[in-house]
Amino acid sequence: MFEAERREEVCRLRSPGARWLVTGPEGGYRRADAAYNVSVPEGFDREDPAAYAAERRRAAGFEAPGPGLLTGVDMRHARGARAGGVCVVATAGLSNPVALAGSEAAGGASGERTRESDAGPGTVNLLVGTDRALADGTLATLLATVVETKAATLQAATGFTGTTTDAVAVGCEPGGDPAPFAGSATPVGRAARACVRRAVEAAVAARGSVPDTVAGAEHGAVPAAEPDVFRV
Numbered sequence: 424m425f426e427a428e429r430r431e432e433v434c435r436l437r438s439p440g441a442r443w444l445v446t447g448p449e450g451g452y453r454r455a456d457a458a459y460n461v462s463v464p465e466g467f468d469r470e471d472p473a474a475y476a477a478e479r480r481r482a483a484g485f486e487a488p489g490p491g492l493l494t495g496v497d498m499r500h501a502r503g504a505r506a507g508g509v510c511v512v513a514t515a516g517l518s519n520p521v522a523l524a525g526s527e528a529a530g531g532a533s534g535e536r537t538r539e540s541d542a543g544p545g546t547v548n549l550l551v552g553t554d555r556a557l558a559d560g561t562l563a564t565l566l567a568t569v570v571e572t573k574a575a576t577l578q579a580a581t582g583f584t585g586t587t588t589d590a591v592a593v594g595c596e597p598g599g600d601p602a603p604f605a606g607s608a609t610p611v612g613r614a615a616r617a618c619v620r621r622a623v624e625a626a627v628a629a630r631g632s633v634p635d636t637v638a639g640a641e642h643g644a645v646p647a648a649e650p651d652v653f654r655v
Contacts, residue, residue: 425510425552432462432498433483434512436550441594444562445490449473455489458592460548462498492590494546502625507614508554515626516545517633519642520583546588555602557595565605566593568612572619581633587644
């Protein structure tokens with residue numbers, strides 16, 4: 424069973440021997456006892472995010488190596504949810520939102536306006552674990568289910584679909600009962616959707632306020648150009 428814990432400015436989701444699929448330039452499939460969400464200070468400019476995350480989790484007293492996500496959000500705003508063998512921990516920073524061009528949330532913004540740091544000034548990060556055993560493809564399906572739910576939840580709650588720096592780590596327990604599928608209609612997918620929705624809603628509420636539009640945010644982005652649509 425995955426267990427969540429926070430120490431200082433680091434959140435950990437742990438299950439010994441877990442398999443993970445992590446987004447980002449240093450992500451991919453890996454085995455690790457835990458995954459972490461780490462809050463970075465204002466002005467963060469390190470170019471070695473994996474090494475930095477490892478330093479921070481050791482400083483917080485977490486010894487087990489594992490993938491680390493970075494965010495500008497204070498970890499006191501992290502929120503979790505658990506149901507059906509799934510556990511989710513979320514942070515929701517929205518100072519760098521994204522929205523579809525032409526949507527009300529875009530607020531007249533045009534062109535790409537992004538922050539260079541991989542950590543970003545806000546970031547919606549998710550740590551997700553299921554006690555079921557998932558093959559590589561099924562773990563990827565779970566990732567898709569989680570991201571879809573995150574976007575839908577944020578769209579409903581804020582008008583944004585995410586931020587410029589969102590990241591996700593999904594994990595499973597290799598010794599658990601096998602689950603061949605993890606889409607929205609499966610037990611794993613349904614539990615993940617419910618947990619992601621509630622955790623993200625609570626994480627957004629914990630921040631107190633969010634930008635009204637991309638144009639009114641400190642950072643953010645909308646599509647730079649209208650694509651050509653073609654018939655196949």
